Amino acid sequence: MKYKYNKYKRVIASRLIILFIAVIFQLFWIIEILSLLSSPHAIGLNIALHILAFLFVLYVASQRNESSYKILWLIIILTLPVFGTIMYLLWGDKKTSKPLDVRLKKSKKTIPITLKQDNKIYEEIKKDDAHLAQNFAYIERKTGFPVYRNENTEYYPIGEKMYESILKELEKAKKFIYIESFIIAEGKFWNSMLEIMERKAKQGVNIRIIYDDFGSLTTLPRKYSYILSKKGIKCIEFNPIKLFLSGTLNCRDHRKILIIDGITAFSGGINFADEYINEYEKYGHWKDVGFKTTGKVVQSYTYMFIEFWNAFSKDKISKNIVEENKNESKSNGYIQAFYDSPTNPDAISNDLYTDLLSQATEYAWFCTPYLALGDNLKESFIRAAKRGVDVRIYMPGIPDKPVIYRLSRSYYGQLLSAGVKIYEYKPGFLHSKTVLIDDEISTLRFCKFRF
Numbered sequence: 205m206k207y208k209y210n211k212y213k214r215v216i217a218s219r220l221i222i223l224f225i226a227v228i229f230q231l232f233w234i235i236e237i238l239s240l241l242s243s244p245h246a247i248g249l250n251i252a253l254h255i256l257a258f259l260f261v262l263y264v265a266s267q268r269n270e271s272s273y274k275i276l277w278l279i280i281i282l283t284l285p286v287f288g289t290i291m292y293l294l295w296g297d298k299k300t301s302k303p304l305d306v307r308l309k310k311s312k313k314t315i316p317i318t319l320k321q322d323n324k325i326y327e328e329i330k331k332d333d334a335h336l337a338q339n340f341a342y343i344e345r346k347t348g349f350p351v352y353r354n355e356n357t358e359y360y361p362i363g364e365k366m367y368e369s370i371l372k373e374l375e376k377a378k379k380f381i382y383i384e385s386f387i388i389a390e391g392k393f394w395n396s397m398l399e400i401m402e403r404k405a406k407q408g409v410n411i412r413i414i415y416d417d418f419g420s421l422t423t424l425p426r427k428y429s430y431i432l433s434k435k436g437i438k439c440i441e442f443n444p445i446k447l448f449l450s451g452t453l454n455c456r457d458h459r460k461i462l463i464i465d466g467i468t469a470f471s472g473g474i475n476f477a478d479e480y481i482n483e484y485e486k487y488g489h490w491k492d493v494g495f496k497t498t499g500k501v502v503q504s505y506t507y508m509f510i511e512f513w514n515a516f517s518k519d520k521i522s523k524n525i526v527e528e529n530k531n532e533s534k535s536n537g538y539i540q541a542f543y544d545s546p547t548n549p550d551a552i553s554n555d556l557y558t559d560l561l562s563q564a565t566e567y568a569w570f571c572t573p574y575l576a577l578g579d580n581l582k583e584s585f586i587r588a589a590k591r592g593v594d595v596r597i598y599m600p601g602i603p604d605k606p607v608i609y610r611l612s613r614s615y616y617g618q619l620l621s622a623g624v625k626i627y628e629y630k631p632g633f634l635h636s637k638t639v640l641i642d643d644e645i646s647t648l649r650f651c652k653f654r655f
Contacts, residue, residue, distance in 0.1 A: 250286060253285065253286045253289045253290070254285050254286065254289075256289045256293075257281050257282075257285035257286070257288060257289040260277075260281055260288075260289060260292050260296070261278060261281055261282065264277050264278055264281070264292075264296075265278065270551060270554070270578040270579070270580070271578065271579045271580075273578075277292060277296060280292075298546055300452050300454060300455060300546070301452075301455055301545070301546035301547050302547075303452055304452065304455050304515075304545075304546075304547055305547035307515040307516065308511060308512075308515050308547060310515065311510075311511050311512070311514040311515035312511060314514045314520055315507060315510050315511060315514065315521075316510070316521065316522055316523040316525075316526055317503055317506060317507050317510065317526065319348060319349060319350055319503060319504065319507055320350065321344055321350040321351070322350065322352075325350075325351055325352070325353065325538065326340070326341065326351070329351070329538060333644075335563055336563075336644075336645070339556065339559060339560070340538070340540055342552075342555075342556075343540055343542050343552065343556065344540070346548065346550055346552050347542040347543070347544075347548070347552065349504045349507075349540060349541055349542040349543075350504070350540070351538050351539070351540040352499065352500045352501040352504075352538065352539055352540070353499070353500075353535030353537075353538060353539075354497075354499070354501070354535055354536055354537045354538055354539040355497075355498060355499030355500070355501075355535050355536075356497065356498045356499060357495055357496070357497040357498075357539060358495060358496045358497075359493070359495050359648075360472070360493060360494045360495060360496070361493055362482075362491065362492070362493070363474045363480040363481040363482065363490065363492050363494070364481045364482060366470065366472065366474055366494040366495075366496070367393055367396075367480075367481045369470075369496055370397065370462060370470060371396055371397065371400065373464050373468050373470075373496070374397060374400045374401065374404070374464065375400060376464065376465075376468075377404050377409050377464050377465060378409065378465055379409065379410065379465045379466070379525075379526075380409060380410040380411070380412070380463075380464075380465060380466070380525060380526065381401060381404065381409060381410075381411045381412075381462070381463070381464055381465075382411075382412050382413075382461070382462070382463040382506065382509045382510075382513075383411075383412070383413045383414070383461070383462050383463075383476075384413075384414040384415075384457065384459050384460070384461040384462075384508075384509055384512065385413075385414075385415050385416070385419075385459075385460050385461075385475055385476050386415075386416045386419035386420075386456065386457060386458045386459070386460065386475055387415075387416070387419045387420055387423060387475035387476065387477050388413075388415045388420050388423065388424060388428075388475070388476045388477070389420070389423035389424070389475075389476065389477035389478065390423070390424070391477065391478035391483060392478050392481070392483045393476055393477060393478050393480065393481050393483065394476045394477070394478075397476065398435075401435075401437060402435050402436070402437070405435060405436035405437055406436060410438075410525055411436070411437045411438065412437075412438045412439070412509075412513060412521070413429075413432065413437060413438070413439040413440075414439070414440055414441075414442055414457065414509070414512055414513060414516075415428070415439070415441060415442065415457075416441075416442045416443070416456050416457045416458070417441040417442060417443060417444040417445055418443070418445060418453070418456055419456060419457075419458070419475075420441075421445065423477065427441075428441070429441055438517075438519060440513070440516050440517050442456070442457040442512070442516065443455055443456065443457070455546060457512065459471075459508070459543060460472060460473065460474060460475055460476075460494075461505050461508065461509055463502065463505050463506050463509060466502055466503070466506050466526055466527065467498060467502060468496060468497070468498050468502065469496070469497050469498075469501075469502045469505040469506075469541075470494060470495070470496050471494065471495060471497075471505065471541075471648075472492070472493055472494025472495055472648055473492045473493060473494065473635050473636055473637050473648075474492050474493075474494045480492055480635075485632075486604075486633070487600070487602045487603070487604050487632055487633035488601070488602040488631055488632020488633060489631040489632035489633075490632055490633050490635060491629055491631070491632065491633065491634045491635065491636060492634075492635040492636050493571075493636045493638060493648065494648075495648060497539065497541075499535075501539050501540075501541055504540075504541040504542070505541055506526060508541075508543055510526065551578075554578060554580070554581055556647070557581060557584070557639065557647075558580055558581050558584045560639065560641050560645060560647075561581075561584040561585060561587075561588045561593075561595075562584060562587075562588070563641070564588055564593045564595075564641050564642055565593065565642060566593065566594065566642045566643075567593060567594035567595070567596070567640075567641070567642060568588055568593055568594070568595050568596075568639070568640075568641050568642075569594075569595075569596045569597075569598070569639070569640045569641075570595075570596065570597045570598065570638075570639050571597075571598040571634060571636040571637060571638045571639075572597065572598070572599065572634075572636075572637055573599070573600050573604070573633065573634055573635050573636075573637070574605075574608050574612055575597065575599060575611075575612035575613075575615055576608075576611060576612065577615055582615065582618070582619075585597075585619060585622070585624055586618065586619065586622040586624070589619075589622045589623035589624045590622055590623060594625070595623070595624045595625065596624070596625045596626070596627065597619070597624060597625070597626045597627070598626075598627050598628075598629060598634060598636075599612060599626065599627070599628050599629070599634060600628065600629055600632070600633045600634040600635075601628040601629045601630040601631065601632065601633075601634070602632050602633050603633070604633055
């Protein structure tokens with residue numbers, strides 16, 4: 205089914221006009237600063253900025269950041285010392301994520317759920333695989349999210365299957381429904397969910413939604429939260445687009461989480477938009493995956509949602525609304541849910557993938573729509589392949605972003621020559637971000653499983 209753009213013309217036009225004005229306003233501001241610095245009266249300021257540029261170069265070079273990140277800043281500062289120094293003062297050293305970090309730290313004090321690691325689980329894992337136990341411990345130490353016994357997890361190899369399951373589970377909601385998504389788009393997928401949630405809201409179910417304002421820039425009207433409030437649904441836009449653009453514009457909420465009553469959680473790579481269930485053809489056949497999980501690990505997802513909600517909403521979620529899930533049934537393996545963000549000083553997911561590649565003995569298969577490897581991770585792929593591990597990378601056959609697709613392909617030569625096998629999903633766009641290692645470890649989006 206072909207996508208009907210007419211439905212969204214008005215939405216796209218109004219949102220893009222605001223973004224265009226914001227960009228023009230920002231460019232005007234930058235030009236004014238550069239004009240001021242070129243004035244004969246600004247000699248002292250220029251000297252000071254050149255000195256700062258030298259100090260920033262030494263500082264950046266000494267940091268533990270990914271080499272590609274450091275090289276980018278070094279090129280900018282060394283090529284344009286004055287302009288590069290101003291850019292670094294405004295946006296360098298992860299300053300753009302610090303306002304978010306402050307909000308989240310305050311929010312943690314309001315969360316009515318306590319996450320605590322059961323040390324017995326670590327001991328069980330250690331007996332079987334000490335290195336894997338260290339992986340789990342590293343993530344728990346850096347993110348605060350424990351490892352649990354995997355009680356019941358169902359994998360969906362395509363968006364259509366997850367869509368059917370979501371509708372069934374929404375009908376069971378009795379207490380609350382929490383949704384967090386990068387993209388929400390009006391259509392069969394979202395409207396089917398919304399119809400159920402409207403009924404549930406009238407029955408007294410507490411429904412709260414977070415969507416990323418930039419991610420839904422062309423799919424939802426401005427202040428969509430007001431429209432939902434009329435239906436009895438509470439909603440906030442994450443980091444809304446404003447006339448004066450700031451460095452925090454790049455801080456986006458890319459998570460996809462749906463939690464029902466603290467009992468069931470859905471996650472994965474699937475946004476609530478029709479292309480994810482192939483209701484219409486956007487870039488050929490859309491291949492994505494997701495999962496549903498129940499048990500104590502759902503507490504981690506509930507915690508994630510409340511942390512963001514309480515950070516950006518005045519209507520806080522309290523103990524009266526959500527209760528801790530203390531029940532535990534039979535388990536099959538282990539599961540650890542966590543999220544990574546620019547507020548973390550360590551590149552947790554990057555470190556995890558690097559370590560998993562070093563542990564692989566038989567195979568390591570990766571699915572990703574975008575391949576942008578830092579030096580450490582790229583070398584881990586190459587070393588694993590050279591020592592005989594069956595390393596594969598699955599990529600889209602039809603890209604959604606041609607420039608990034610060309611960037612991704614720029615890595616092919618080095619990887620292929622080292623023995624890494626690369627496949628492209630010819631029917632269309634592969635949006636899945638999954639990893640499978642030696643029939644033992646799997647990661648899907650922000651979650652880690654072991655079976």
